[in-house]
Amino acid sequence: MNILVCIKQVPETNKVEVDPVTGVLKRNGVDSKMNPYDLYAIETALRVREKTGGTITVITMGPPQAAGVIREAFAMGADEGVLISDRKFGGADVLATSYTLAQGIKKTGDFELILCGKQTTDGDTAQVGPEVSEWLNIPSVSNVCKIIDIEENSISVEMDMTDDIEIAKVEYPCLLAVDKDIFMPRLPSYTRKINTKDKQITVMSLDDMEDKDEKHYGLNGSPTQVQRIFPPSVNAHREMWAGSNSELTTQLLNKLKEMKFA
């Protein structure tokens, strides 16, 4: 089976701050790493490949340094890597990002199974996967928490729907967004890292895409615009209640109602 995994490089920590003067994220000196949720997608791909054979390709969009996460995927066991990198892709929102990825995927090859992590730790939207599936015109399933069966033409999975588990069978080609903890991701292997250190990574820019219209990419292709970013208000509120036990009960009940827990 040809498996593709979408991955992303994110800052090592999401304890970021907003510069109060410029309103821009302070991220100097912050190390990068692979989005932790993507590790589950890679692990799922490796488990599927153990059963079906085939190849695993990873694809990422980002600056040249994002090649690091592809090397890491190699050290975990991925076979091929594609880096989509062009400054014209800068400032992309969900729509433009998913479009760019879909363009890159189309150029890379035909895949029966495309895997994504649930979300990234920086953007936190959990939307890129489903939007990619739309651009590729293939079915997609999110919240996949278990692979039940891998068949010739389809894959059966369990989806975590909060209160229920839904069991669905999806025809290839399809896209699955996997949940955290579907499998414990393996650690990258030093041996593999050494063996793959000269492995070629395919780099793609706008010129390599089928659609070369700049208007569809980056800031230009993004319908949403971030007007400003600001720090969240912190819950530093402390309050002590005194009174009879029955008064306290009433006060507590009202507070629980206000918080929508009761």
Add this chain to the structure above:
Amino acid sequence: MDYKKLDNEDLKYIIDLVKDADRVLYGENINEEYSHDELSDTTSYPDVVVKVTSTEEVSEIMKYAYENNIPVTPRGSGTGLVGASVAIEHGIMIDTSLMNHFLELDEENLTLTVEPGVLLMEISAYVEERDLFYPPDPGEKSATIGGNISTNAGGMRAVKYGVTRDYVRGLEVVLPDGRIVEFGGKVVKNSTGYAMKDLMVGSEGTLGIITKAILKLIPLPKKAISLLIPFPTLEQAIGTVPLIVKSKSIPTAIEFMQREVIIDAEQYLGKKFPDNSSDAYLLLKFDGNSTEEIERAYDSVAKICQEQGAIDILISDTTEREESIWKARGAFLEAIKGSTTYMDEVDVVVPRSSVNEMVEYIHNLYKEVNIRIKSFGHAGDGNLHAYVLKDDLSEEEWEEKMTLAMDKIYNKARELEGQVSGEHGIGYAKKSYLMKSLDPAHVELMLGIKKAFDPKNILNPHKVCQL
């Protein structure tokens, strides 16, 4: 020993002295946890617990206790494992947990001055926020620094950075008669008479009560990477350790672990470990200022492991990965505890060149004694933790088999020129093993030291060298 039994008058004196009734516990108000520590089955209640807040208070209490011949037991968080903080002779317990203030961070001398009740986890959070580092890293992060100093706690970074004693520059101590003295200071070098500060470190509350400590700090390494190395057998894993020690790059930690303990931890935490497919693992940690620097440092070690038959070398280089490994490592003690009804532990330390022999000996001991024994430990510094498990044995069977296993382990450690305790101390529970391992002249000196500090023997009696 003839001590005065604490009476109402003594109690009244103490309450008047402290002037805060909430900080003096007696009778029913003494919580059960004050009667024991984290592991040992040594149980005994104090007559009164005083939650002290100042050196002067400690001094006044000691003066009174000294004059009236009342035994005193100091205590921090009570996380010890050998009964050192249990009030065997009852009397007064001095709880230092409210003396938990940071007194001074001296960035010019790179020292931190703290009260004894500050917790280890609070120290690391406080200094790391300021890009500084207090390297000793015992597993129990809610222990007080006073307790850590009293046992000369070691922990996981000892291979590279040493133990608590190496990071104590100075101490303020209240002597058993109430006098307040200072040992050491902010100085880096010190040849001024006997090494009193070093004598206090590891004295388990028998020589004086620590009321202030000056700790040495170093700059915080910016990045840490761990290697988890699966081996086909425990022998191969442990056999590799001396070669790593010999190589020029120094990990901060060299730990070994076996699959069964990993599985206990997985069950205890309800979380999978990144790999449990092999029987034995080494876990190495390296720190430095950049990923590249650390990669260079571990490269030669990785090659040694490959040559010694490691199945693979797995890299843990992100917060999530580090947490999935070290959180499990930190839970081993609790996990093993949760897998049985009761257990006792040994904390022997042997020269690093003998660590493989000791580990294999313990590993095979269960066959000889027919009792479950689990072990893990700091392979890199020769300090091994083995846990003898009671499971569903009857009291007599347990007593018999446990004693046999313990004797055998300590005998083996002696044979390998090791010591009874690496980092947990002697306290009350391990005295007999200490006595067996020491030369009588050595014991005589220790008793003499104790007498010089505490002629009336009121401070933490029955501990360490007093049978």
Add this chain to the structure above:
Amino acid sequence: MAKLVVNQSKVGNMQELISICPFGALEEINGELQINAACKMCKLCVKKGPAGAIEYVEETKEEINKSLWKGIAVYVDHIDGNIHPVTYELIGKAKELAEKINHPVYAVMVGSGISKQCHEILHYGVDKVFVYDDEKLDRFKIEPYTAVFEDFVKSIMPTAILVGATPVGRQLAPRLAARLKTGLTADCTKLEINENTDLVQIRPAFGGNIMAQILTPNNRPQMATVRYKVMDAPKRNQEEAGEIVKCSIESEKLNCKVEVIDIIPKEKEQFIEAADVLVVAGRGIKKEEDLAMIKELADLLGGQMACTRPMSEAGWVEAKRQVGLSGRTVRPKLIITCGVSGAIQFVAGMNNSEQIIAINKDEHAPIFKTAHYGLVGDLYEIIPNLIEQIKAGREA
């Protein structure tokens, strides 16, 4: 078309300018300043660099006619006709927004055999409920659901669409947004609307460490997802109001490649780390039997019981429910501690919880330093009373 243009002659001190970029997207190549693929178009180099060194060049886009788009639509989230309460919360928000711009409020319900259930929506004050009722739509499947929603948008042209950030909503909304080539903002915590019908969307990013305010200025419809329990639901009216509009599309558009084999109720979360609500039993619980009321309260609040170290050491509660340094680290939306003193060992395992309520008799208990709401009282009176009142409220 917007882009950044470097005017090499005005760059001045190149290293100084390079250091302005927080993303490392400026670099020197052959003596010239270049922008690489790390650029996020934050324009900080334009604002903070030497005047004219880097210019933001924008060609005006053709503006859309916003007045053609009218109404705020809410997706009715349901499984087999059981409507998810987030739907009413979104209707509440939609009404508030619609009132400001004088637009109607629509609901869209998709499913099979739902002609009865859709009437429930009319009790909440919407203008129209568009109902797609077809056997092929019996359960959520991404392709046919996207197809009918697209049909609705193309014929009705709402200016904004609100979708619950449920497992269904979080799949349907992005799929639809891509098909409509429009913007979608996930997990909004605050929504407002400008007079020109631009939806002001505020959402957390970086795990909640920053907030972003987002607009979709030149695309319609504007789409947002919102989590459950963020907005307020309106009161249910006794009377129905508004209109049911039956809709349908060609059957072949409903074909799909996903087959839902079964929906089974999920086993209750076993791990306290995954629970939204935790009720913690501390040493203030005197007897093992008394844990029953803690469990009952946890159940009533849809959460789990947890405990402190003494409780698990006494063998009253399983070790895996122990919170703290030697137990588990939890971060629920709500944690109620009952008779917990608040030793550092415990607090370190829970102090990142969103809302912390502590009940303890001792007003000096350290837990009150951590709690957002501290109740100095007797848990043996407060907890049973509370349980009774919650139950009474449910029956009413």
